[in-house]
Amino acid sequence: MLSKNQIKLISSLQKKKYRDQHQLFIAEGDKLVTDLLHSGTKAAYLIYSKDWKNQYTTAHLNSIENRIETDNSQLKKISALKNPAPVLGVFKIPSFDIDSKLVSSSLSIVLDDIQDPGNLGTIIRIADWFGIKNIFCSPNTVDLYNPKVIQATMGAISRIKLTYTPIEQLINKYKADNFPIYGTFLEGETIYQSDLQSKGFIIMGNEGKGISEDIEKYVSHKLFIPNFPIGESTSESLNVSVACSIICSEFRRREF
Structure with missing residues (x-):
């Protein structure tokens, strides 16, 4: 389950000030989260329901240090969506060079x-x-x-x-x-x-x-x-x- 400090951190990322400070951003939903994981974007946290975990077993999950299984009530606390998705990822803002x-x-x-x-x-x-x-x-x-x-x-x-x-x-x-x-x-x-x-x-x-x-x-x-x-x-x-x-x-x- 999520701790109070984790809920506070993730909720703060709705604001640009804290995204810049922590160099983190939020992505919600299976398609969006899995695309980011497959692209190599580094996840700091992955928060998901039991049902989502059972449907998505991959080596990508094993590379994420902070994997947290939780319930819908806690997903509501950190989600920006009216109806929370079964998975939310907190990703590190990537850096890249322009060709x-x-x-x-x-x-x-x-x-x-x-x-x-x-x-x-x-x-x-x-x-x-x-x-x-x-x-x-x-x-x-x-x-x-x-x-x-x-x-x-x-x-x-x-x-x-x-x-x-x-x-x-x-x-x-x-x-x-x-x-x-x-x-x-x-x-x-x-x-x-x-x-x-x-x-x-x-x-x-x-x-x-x-x-x-x-x-x-x-x-x-x-x-x-x-x-x-x-x-x-x-x-x-x-x-x-x-x-x-x-x-x-x-x-x-x-x-x-």
Whole structure:
């Protein structure tokens, strides 16, 4: 069973301050936890029900020092979900190096102050689906290890490298005559008629403000997702994660 100190520690990880302090984050649910375990992400604690343990016997569990079998009442105390999952993992925040050659020769997503945890989690899933390995976020983008972000990734977090960095510095590091910087704008060129390369940065802007003026000046290819039928009144805008999915799909379609 969980001790009072363990409950206090795990509950504190709902807040960024304590995630940063302890370098730990929470993941809940069988799919998410097992994906993280299989990816090699190190678990500090694994808390689970008896039923879950009986269904999941693997060497991955044996490598975790703090394995705690508990009941639903204690899972409720540490869970951020309305209906607690049968397993909760406390994982160590990983560190990794960025492969500059890969970034220079492939597509990466760049997020300019995305605020909604669900949007960030969904964009991570989109990147995973379309084989985009790197996401770069402005420092003011919502925290990757926010529990709502983690849940929304549905395990994709284990396969994507996400880095927080000033966007202007990032662009200045990689920009070159043949390295395109893409962004979506109402006055952009229709994406279905645009010249799209298999490398570059795809910049997605803030939910309410779009791409900031400071970043817009670096965009070399302004893209526009047209509504249909053209000329008819439709929704005012697209959700940023939906727009990101459409854009990534069109980039990959060109590769067939």
